[in-house]
Amino acid sequence: MSFIVAATGNQHKLAEYAKLLADQDVEIKSLNDFPGYTEPEENGSTFEENAGIKAASASIYCSAPAFADDSGLEVEALDGRPGIHSSRYAATDAERIARLLGELEGKENRRARFVCVISIAFNGEVLASFEGEVKGTILTEPRGGNGFGYDPIFQPDGFDKSFAELSQDEKNRISHRARAYAKALEFVEDELSVFTDQF
Numbered sequence: 001m002s003f004i005v006a007a008t009g010n011q012h013k014l015a016e017y018a019k020l021l022a023d024q025d026v027e028i029k030s031l032n033d034f035p036g037y038t039e040p041e042e043n044g045s046t047f048e049e050n051a052g053i054k055a056a057s058a059s060i061y062c063s064a065p066a067f068a069d070d071s072g073l074e075v076e077a078l079d080g081r082p083g084i085h086s087s088r089y090a091a092t093d094a095e096r097i098a099r100l101l102g103e104l105e106g107k108e109n110r111r112a113r114f115v116c117v118i119s120i121a122f123n124g125e126v127l128a129s130f131e132g133e134v135k136g137t138i139l140t141e142p143r144g145g146n147g148f149g150y151d152p153i154f155q156p157d158g159f160d161k162s163f164a165e166l167s168q169d170e171k172n173r174i175s176h177r178a179r180a181y182a183k184a185l186e187f188v189e190d191e192l193s194v195f196t197d198q199f
């Protein structure tokens, strides 16, 4: 296998993957290397379905093995919302955070988890999917300027800082994405070539 495509239009995710993959013997390309790609509609009803849709579509367009992640924040007191709708919850990160904090107002239970499912595909077929999670609590107001999305209001268990107060390296040690990635990496290194021999 000569390279793998990180199929995400989210530059923050891409930056996290670039860091995670830096030490590995796997060349990573991004969708920026394949101009003209139109992202597919994420019309699945689970993280896994949506990750598979994104990875399969990119693997066809790029004629290469591709991985994608679908991720989001599940809040207990909101019956798991925003979940797979995390990126569509409002127009901007600030508005998404404001909406979530508003919906949690007056609720005692602030438990939540970030979930990430990474799917790996080739020739339009999903070969494997891997899930990672990190549990924590939702803060009452945003803290910190690093990261993206809901990071400023999520405090992982065992830390007294929000995800946005951690450095990228610290977040990459414990995040849902890093945990899914660690499982996916084993597959990429040990088994992907079985499927991509002709690549």
Ligand code: ITT
Pocket: 007, 008, 009, 010, 013, 042, 054, 069, 070, 071, 072, 073, 086, 087, 114, 147, 148, 149, 150, 151, 163, 175, 177
């Ligand atoms: P791609 O589909 O192109 O990868 P996206 O941002 O639309 O980019 P998702 O559909 O997987 O990705 O939506 C994930 C959303 O969940 C993301 O936009 C954030 O709002 C939130 N999210 C996921 N991982 C996060 C993280 O590590 N930190 C903060 N928010 C995160």
